Amino acid sequence: xxxDRVTVTYxxxxxxxxxxxSIPQGQFIxxxxxxxxxxxxxxxxxxxxxxxxxxxxxxxxxxxTRGNATVGYMPQLRTSAGNLRLRGWDFVASAYxxxxxxxxxxxxxxxxxxxxxxxxxxxxxLAQRPLMEISGGERQRxxxxxxxxxHPRLLLLxxxxxxxxxxxxxxxxxxxxxxxQEFGITVLxxxxxxxxxxxxxxxxLYLGRGQVALGPVDQVITAPVLSRLYGxxxxxxxxxxxxxxxxxxxxxxxxxxxxxx
Amino acid sequence: xxxxxxxxxxxxxxxxVALLAGVVGFFLVMRGQTFAGHALSHVGFAGATxxxxxxxxxxxxxxAVTLLGGVTMGLLGNRLQGSDIAIGSVLSLALGLGMLFLxxxxxxxxxxxxxxxxxxxxxxxETLWILAALALLCLLMLALIARPLVFSxxxxxxxxxxxxxxxxxxxLFLAVVALATAECIQIVGVLLVFTLMVGPAATAQQLTTRLxxxxxxxxxxxxxxxxxxxxxxxxxxxxTSFWISALSAGAYLCAVLARKLRPxxxxxxxxxxx
Numbered sequence: 001x002x003x004d005r006v007t008v009t010y011x012x013x014x015x016x017x018x019x020x021x022s023i024p025q026g027q028f029i030x031x032x033x034x035x036x037x038x039x040x041x042x043x044x045x046x047x048x049x050x051x052x053x054x055x056x057x058x059x060x061x062x063x064x065t066r067g068n069a070t071v072g073y074m075p076q077l078r079t080s081a082g083n084l085r086l087r088g089w090d091f092v093a094s095a096y097x098x099x100x101x102x103x104x105x106x107x108x109x110x111x112x113x114x115x116x117x118x119x120x121x122x123x124x125x126l127a128q129r130p131l132m133e134i135s136g137g138e139r140q141r142x143x144x145x146x147x148x149x150x151h152p153r154l155l156l157l158x159x160x161x162x163x164x165x166x167x168x169x170x171x172x173x174x175x176x177x178x179x180x181q182e183f184g185i186t187v188l189x190x191x192x193x194x195x196x197x198x199x200x201x202x203x204x205l206y207l208g209r210g211q212v213a214l215g216p217v218d219q220v221i222t223a224p225v226l227s228r229l230y231g232x233x234x235x236x237x238x239x240x241x242x243x244x245x246x247x248x249x250x251x252x253x254x255x256x257x258x259x260x261x
Numbered sequence: 262x263x264x265x266x267x268x269x270x271x272x273x274x275x276x277x278v279a280l281l282a283g284v285v286g287f288f289l290v291m292r293g294q295t296f297a298g299h300a301l302s303h304v305g306f307a308g309a310t311x312x313x314x315x316x317x318x319x320x321x322x323x324x325a326v327t328l329l330g331g332v333t334m335g336l337l338g339n340r341l342q343g344s345d346i347a348i349g350s351v352l353s354l355a356l357g358l359g360m361l362f363l364x365x366x367x368x369x370x371x372x373x374x375x376x377x378x379x380x381x382x383x384x385x386x387e388t389l390w391i392l393a394a395l396a397l398l399c400l401l402m403l404a405l406i407a408r409p410l411v412f413s414x415x416x417x418x419x420x421x422x423x424x425x426x427x428x429x430x431x432x433l434f435l436a437v438v439a440l441a442t443a444e445c446i447q448i449v450g451v452l453l454v455f456t457l458m459v460g461p462a463a464t465a466q467q468l469t470t471r472l473x474x475x476x477x478x479x480x481x482x483x484x485x486x487x488x489x490x491x492x493x494x495x496x497x498x499x500x501t502s503f504w505i506s507a508l509s510a511g512a513y514l515c516a517v518l519a520r521k522l523r524p525x526x527x528x529x530x531x532x533x534x535x
Binding site for chain 1: 291404405406407408409411412413414415416418419420421422423424425466467470471472475
């Protein structure tokens with residue numbers, strides 16, 4: 001995945017300004033940055049949903065374009081689908097070649113693919129239950145299975161940890177890591193907090209004020225780099241293998257989580 | 262009762278409209294767009310009465326105006342969200358206009374009642390053919406867009422990324438909803454469109470968690486409610502629309518109660534965290 005001097009403007013805001021970077025295949029990348037820094041916009045640009053005003057984006061050796069079957073995407077579930085009495089299986093299956101016209105019939109190949117994706121994330125049993133009766137962590141499993149349909153080479157996961165308690169956060173990260181290593185997929189995993197991801201990621205991609213920093217945690221999560229991205233003095237405190245990013249007395253990237261049962 | 266021509270027509274019209282409404286309604290409920298059926302029926306009232314006033318066929322006016330309304334709603338898309346007051350005003354204005362058109366028309370009362378509450382016993386052979394042709398058109402259109410429709414209803418952002426045009430799917434679907442609404446008005450009237458479009462679909466979603474079965478069940482329930490309603494109306498001499506609305510609401514209530522009373526398997530503690 002290569003960004004070459006890319007500028008992306010979304011709703012009159014410049015989210016990326018003249019950014020160049022390159023991510024090798026098969027890496028697990030944590031995408032971090034303050035709220036509104038453009039984590040979702042970056043993913044939408046990689047999906048070809050937002051065109052850069054300048055520069056070019058190459059995804060798996062081809063220009064970023066909508067409908068790329070080799071890119072899997074797990075958006076935040078904002079729709080009311082979570083409140084439906086629809087079976088998880090049918091929800092996941094809707095994404096199998098869902099862009100084609102016609103009736104949503106499924107042939108043997110389709111059934112094999114859907115069951116493979118559900119097996120891979122260990123969701124075959126829970127997919128039999130209605131969406132409204134499953135927990136947030138279980139829902140993320142289904143969404144991941146859906147993103148895996150078509151055997152993608154690049155997986156874009158938009159805030160999969162949001163509103164999960166630490167236990168579920170951990171299991172989602174483990175699952176993604178396992179899938180990523182088994183199939184050699186490149187993963188972009190956006191999150192509010194760095195600490196849960198520390199042991200899983202190969203590199204961190206930190207966004208702020210139109211700029212990005214990409215590299216190993218030790219090189220990116222430092223006072224000078226983050227001060228540049230935030231545009232204000234930032235301190236980085238390391239404590240028992242945990243990292244705290246502080247602005248004055250306030251800890252950044254900390255947010256109230258609504259805990260899920 | 263089937264020896265009467267008007268009863269044969271009523272059963273045929275009921276079947277056509279109920280099957281269409283059951284299928285379209287299922288997707289309407291799944292998308293959380295039931296308000297659209299409501300809104301389109303109000304707009305349709307103005308269209309039908311306006312057509313009568315101009316000496317045109319009320320069904321023609323109904324279809325033209327609901328279709329226009331449906332396509333407009335689809336094109337406006339997300340911009341409609343959060344503008345309930347504006348929408349409410351337009352709908353009230355539509356009903357008010359319909360009232361005005363009726364005021365200028367002489368045989369006011371029968372026309373008004375037929376439009377507001379339906380008149381399945383007054384369906385002619387000619388109307389029957391129009392209903393059948395429109396229903397066939399709607400079902401064909403729905404079959405064409407079913408796959409991206411389900412995908413974009415459940416996962417709009419992913420569907421967009423995979424190349425589905427959310428806007429076109431929405432416009433085509435709302436056009437189908439508009440035609441289905443116009444058909445429903447022939448049977449149960451402007452005010453009771455919900456009983457055929459939403460009631461059976463919501464009941465079906467209480468009874469099954471599968472997509473295909475849900476659509477089939479919704480259509481079956483709508484058909485059963487329509488036919489039973491017409492039959493009860495024949496023997497009691499009470500209005501058909503009353504019976505259909507009572508059956509529709511009753512079935513939904515029973516389905517909810519049945520699901521609540523049935524000891525559902527407790528959601529297992531999440532397997533992921535143990």
